[in-house]
Amino acid sequence: MKRIIPKAFASAAQLPKCLTGIQGLDEITGGGLPLARPTLVCGGAGCGKTLLAAEFLVRGAVQFDEPGVFMSFEETEPELQANVASLGFDLTSLVRHKKILVDHVHIDRSEFQETGEYDLEGLFVRLGHAIDSIGAKRVVLDTLEALFASLPNEVILRAELRRLFRWLKDKGVTAVITAERGRDQLTRHGLEEYVSDCVILLDHRVNEQIATRHLRVVKYRGAQHGTNEFPFLIGDEGISVLPITSLALNHKVSNERIATGIPRLDAMLGGKGFFRGSSILLTGTPGTGKTIVSANFAHAAARRGERVLFFSFEESPQQIIRNLHSIGLRLDPLVKRGLLRFHSARPSLYGLEMHLATMFKEIATFKPHVVVIDPITSLMDAGTDSECKAMITRLIDFLKAGQVTSLFTSLTQGGQALQQSEASMSSLMDSWLLLQDFEGNGERNRVFYVLKARGMAHSNQIREFLISNHGIDIVDAYIGASGVLTGSARVAQEDLRKAAVLAYQQEAAGLKREVERKRTAIERQISGLRSDYESEAEELRRIAEQVSSSTLMLTTERAASSRLRQADANVAASTRVRASRNARSN
Amino acid sequence: MKTKPVKRRAAKHQYILRLFVAGATTRSRQAILRVTQLCNAELNGICDLKVIDIYQQPNLARANQIVATPTLIVELPRPLRRFIGNLTRVTDLFVELDLTTKAKTAK
Numbered sequence: 131m132k133r134i135i136p137k138a139f140a141s142a143a144q145l146p147k148c149l150t151g152i153q154g155l156d157e158i159t160g161g162g163l164p165l166a167r168p169t170l171v172c173g174g175a176g177c178g179k180t181l182l183a184a185e186f187l188v189r190g191a192v193q194f195d196e197p198g199v200f201m202s203f204e205e206t207e208p209e210l211q212a213n214v215a216s217l218g219f220d221l222t223s224l225v226r227h228k229k230i231l232v233d234h235v236h237i238d239r240s241e242f243q244e245t246g247e248y249d250l251e252g253l254f255v256r257l258g259h260a261i262d263s264i265g266a267k268r269v270v271l272d273t274l275e276a277l278f279a280s281l282p283n284e285v286i287l288r289a290e291l292r293r294l295f296r297w298l299k300d301k302g303v304t305a306v307i308t309a310e311r312g313r314d315q316l317t318r319h320g321l322e323e324y325v326s327d328c329v330i331l332l333d334h335r336v337n338e339q340i341a342t343r344h345l346r347v348v349k350y351r352g353a354q355h356g357t358n359e360f361p362f363l364i365g366d367e368g369i370s371v372l373p374i375t376s377l378a379l380n381h382k383v384s385n386e387r388i389a390t391g392i393p394r395l396d397a398m399l400g401g402k403g404f405f406r407g408s409s410i411l412l413t414g415t416p417g418t419g420k421t422i423v424s425a426n427f428a429h430a431a432a433r434r435g436e437r438v439l440f441f442s443f444e445e446s447p448q449q450i451i452r453n454l455h456s457i458g459l460r461l462d463p464l465v466k467r468g469l470l471r472f473h474s475a476r477p478s479l480y481g482l483e484m485h486l487a488t489m490f491k492e493i494a495t496f497k498p499h500v501v502v503i504d505p506i507t508s509l510m511d512a513g514t515d516s517e518c519k520a521m522i523t524r525l526i527d528f529l530k531a532g533q534v535t536s537l538f539t540s541l542t543q544g545g546q547a548l549q550q551s552e553a554s555m556s557s558l559m560d561s562w563l564l565l566q567d568f569e570g571n572g573e574r575n576r577v578f579y580v581l582k583a584r585g586m587a588h589s590n591q592i593r594e595f596l597i598s599n600h601g602i603d604i605v606d607a608y609i610g611a612s613g614v615l616t617g618s619a620r621v622a623q624e625d626l627r628k629a630a631v632l633a634y635q636q637e638a639a640g641l642k643r644e645v646e647r648k649r650t651a652i653e654r655q656i657s658g659l660r661s662d663y664e665s666e667a668e669e670l671r672r673i674a675e676q677v678s679s680s681t682l683m684l685t686t687e688r689a690a691s692s693r694l695r696q697a698d699a700n701v702a703a704s705t706r707v708r709a710s711r712n713a714r715s716n
Numbered sequence: 717m718k719t720k721p722v723k724r725r726a727a728k729h730q731y732i733l734r735l736f737v738a739g740a741t742t743r744s745r746q747a748i749l750r751v752t753q754l755c756n757a758e759l760n761g762i763c764d765l766k767v768i769d770i771y772q773q774p775n776l777a778r779a780n781q782i783v784a785t786p787t788l789i790v791e792l793p794r795p796l797r798r799f800i801g802n803l804t805r806v807t808d809l810f811v812e813l814d815l816t817t818k819a820k821t822a823k
Contacts, residue, residue: 236781245788246746246801251738252770252782259774281784281800 145352148196148268148304151189152182154371158347158356163328168295168305170325172317173332177343178364179308181217182332183270184210185368186306188219190268191229198268199260199303200232203276207232217368228264233257237280244282250290254297261303269298269305278319295324316348327351333359342481342517345371361517363483370487381530383407387586388500388535391430392423394604395563398580398589404561405585406499407533409526411556413540414565418576419597420539421445423565424502425454426602427537429461432469436499439492440472443508447472458600471496477508485509486521490528501529506538506555519555526558560584565595568616575616577607594620729764731755732792738785739771743802747786750803758810 147161156162163169163186173179187198202210210232211221224230233256261269274291281287298305307325309317316322322329329349335342344359362371387402396403404410414420428438442450450472451461464470473492475485493501503509510518522538529536540555556562562581567574578595580588594607594616608615608623615623688709735751737744748767755763770777770785780789788799 233778235783237783241796241798243797243799244801245799245806246804247743248784248786248801249738249743250783251785252736252777252787253784255738255770255774255785256777256782259778277783 147353148190149194150186151193152185152369152371153367154360154362155345155369158345158360158371159328159350160353160355163304163306164350164353165304166299166302167327168298168307168325169328169330170307170309170317170322171330171332172309172311172322174311174334177332177334178362178369179332180205180210180213180272181364182330182369183272183306183308184214184219184221185217187230187268187270188214188221188224189368191224196267197229197231197264198270199257199264199266200230200270200272201257201260202232202234202272203237204273206234206236210234217364218366219368231260231264231266233260235276237276239280242280242282248283248286250277250287250294253290254294258301261301267303269301269303270308271305272308273310274307274321275309275317275319291321292324342483361483361520363481363487365484365487365491367491370490381407381527382533384533388434389430391426391428391433392602392604394593398591398593398604399561399583400586400588402586404535404583406535407530408535408560408584409529409558410535410537410561410563411540411559412537412563412565413542415542415567418565418567419595419602420541420565421450421504422454422457422459422597422602423563424504424537424539425450425459425461428470428500428502429454429459429464431500431535432461432464432467435469437468437496438464438470438500438502439496439498440470441489441492441501441503442472442474443477443503443505445504446474456599457597457602471498477511482509482517482521486525489525493528493532493534497532498534501534501536502539503536504539505541507541519558522555523558556582571617571619573617575620577616578604729762730792731759731763731790733763733765734780734789734791735765735767736770736777736780736782736785736787736789737767739769744769744786746802746804747788750806751788754806 146165147159147163148165149156149162150159171179171182184200187200190196190198200210205213207225211225214221221230221232225232235253235256257269260266277287277291278284307321309319309321311331312318312320316329316331326349328347328351331346331348333344333346335344343362343364345362346359347355347357360371362369384406386406387400387404388406389396389403390399412420412423425440428440432438440447440450445453447465451465454461461470465472471492473489475488477485479485489503506522509521526536538555538559559582561583564579564581566577566579568577569575576595576597577592579590579592592607593604596603596605605620608620691709733751733755735747737747751765751767755765768776770782776782784800786800786802788803790797790799
């Protein structure tokens with residue numbers, strides 16, 4: 131995990147600080163504990179004081195090459211080794227390499243008898259010798275208060291403790307002193323009055339049967355620090371504090387879009403699917419197909435060759451694989467190829483922080499491109515609302531920082547307002563798909579719509595989706611005057627529509643035929659008329675020809691006769707009148 | 717090394733005392749003085765006393781689980797006892813250890 135130290139804290143840091151290396155603690159304190167000063171860690175039994183102190187030393191030795199002295203007043207060296215070994219720290223080898231020196235101060239009250247004035251120079255000498263022998267930079271005193279139980283004279287003890295803290299400062303070591311929580315003060319014996327630089331309070335509370343550890347920096351002289359209570363947990367790799375507020379909103383964003391595995395859904399999301407690295411919420415009432423949609427998404431991603439991590443809080447991996455096989459989705463080959471990994475755990479197995487830490491760890495080791503959490507609401511049972519929101523915020527921030535696309539399914543109870551029940555979570559999500567049941571006609575049908583999709587044009591339509599042997603089909607729901615129709619009602623409505631269309635088609639065809647018929651009739655009429663006209667025109671032409679030929683004939687005749695009567699011109703004049711009269715009668 | 721074997725006459729000491737002090741402080745001197753007086757007066761010949769300055773031998777402080785100084789460890793007779801302080805209340809020590817009676821019977 132990448133360590134981010136917010137600028138707001140870092141710039142305010144004037145005191146030199148000593149990085150603890152403990153996940154999250156350095157972020158809260160803005161760079162670690164005060165360097166070369168004592169820090170008091172107090173808390174009740176079993177809240178992790180010794181472990182915090184031990185981790186401070188071990189991480190110092192391993193990560194920062196700062197040797198450390200562990201002065202234990204309660205546990206012996208083998209006990210301590212066993213305790214920290216459970217967290218993956220090899221104290222034995224560190225001791226062998228002189229990186230860490232464990233000094234167990236054993237004080238048996240029954241052996242002690244006071245005979246006069248004394249001081250704790252013995253302790254000082256031991257500590258000083260231990261520090262000098264390995265060149266220690268860090269010191270842990272766990273638990274110094276054991277001295278109060280062992281040494282009878284509190285006056286001497288208090289004076290000596292004051293001197294001890296002064297001495298530690300002079301030695302220039304960064305010290306962590308653990309102390310039991312007192313009834314109405316931070317520590318049982320008021321050690322806080324000696325340690326004025328930094329006080330960290332640990333707490334282990336049970337809230338609704340779920341135990342959660344909290345860490346709070348009560349006091350940090352000369353430095354700004356996170357003042358809230360931060361949940362922390364003790365995992366396989368030591369302590370990790372989960373500071374929600376220390377994360378900044380500055381993730382890189384991707385413009386890449388990834389397909390959802392359901393082509394019609396991609397089409398609804400501007401044709402390309404979701405943005406890479408975005409967070410997607412899938413809410414629905416029971417049995418609406420949340421797991422199937424999310425498995426489709428996972429399947430599609432794995433088929434593209436991306437690594438997919440599937441957190442399942444209700445079903446076992448085998449069950450999911452079997453169930454999805456029934457709709458034609460084969461997940462087991464992808465699991466075998468190592469592209470798809472399941473992580474199944476009961477939500478009630480451990481507290482929220484532990485879940486979160488486990489998820490972080492899985493994500494950090496598997497480095498997935500896509501993470502599916504099915505369902506996130508199960509986790510909500512493992513903590514209070516505000517804790518859950520904080521956890522989801524942190525998870526989403528973590529995923530976004532790594533450009534991991536995340537799909538969360540969320541179970542909503544029937545009868546609740548869907549939007550309201552998810553109000554705490556939805557604002558964190560980039561896209562929100564809603565699956566819903568529609569009841570009617572004695573059946574229950576699934577519909578589905580995109581409630582929001584930040585940064586992309588998306589369909590506003592309600593679609594019906596069908597789950598068949600072949601997978602998911604998204605079909606258009608019938609939306610008309612009578613509302614949304616789905617299932618058989620939609621089919622019936624579609625049939626009705628088809629019949630109406632058919633009737634229209636038939637009517638249109640009839641009309642077309644009629645028009646055609648009319649057109650041919652008219653054409654026929656037109657051709658008849660045209661032939662009439664043509665025959666009449668022919669007649670007219672024939673007559674005209676006759677007239678012209680007869681006229682020609684008459685003229686030639688007259689010319690011939692006049693030629694014959696050349697000699698007698700007077701006769702000709704009288705016959706011309708007669709000839710014209712004859713021609714008119716002809 | 718500032719170990720100071722006081723009496724070595726008896727081969728087998730009935731009393732083994734170790735006094736751990738931190739430097740030559742008033743308290744240290746008082747403790748040393750009193751414990752030597754005790755050994756000479758009461759446990760003459762049967763007592764093995766060593767005075768150890770933890771400044772000189774800090775590793776012995778760890779080995780003997782010294783926290784307060786001065787500390788007088790009575791290794792023998794059993795059980796092991798630690799007397800912390802500058803031994804001003806020696807009578808308490810005597811009573812605690814039943815020293816007088818045992819010393820007398822030994823003589």
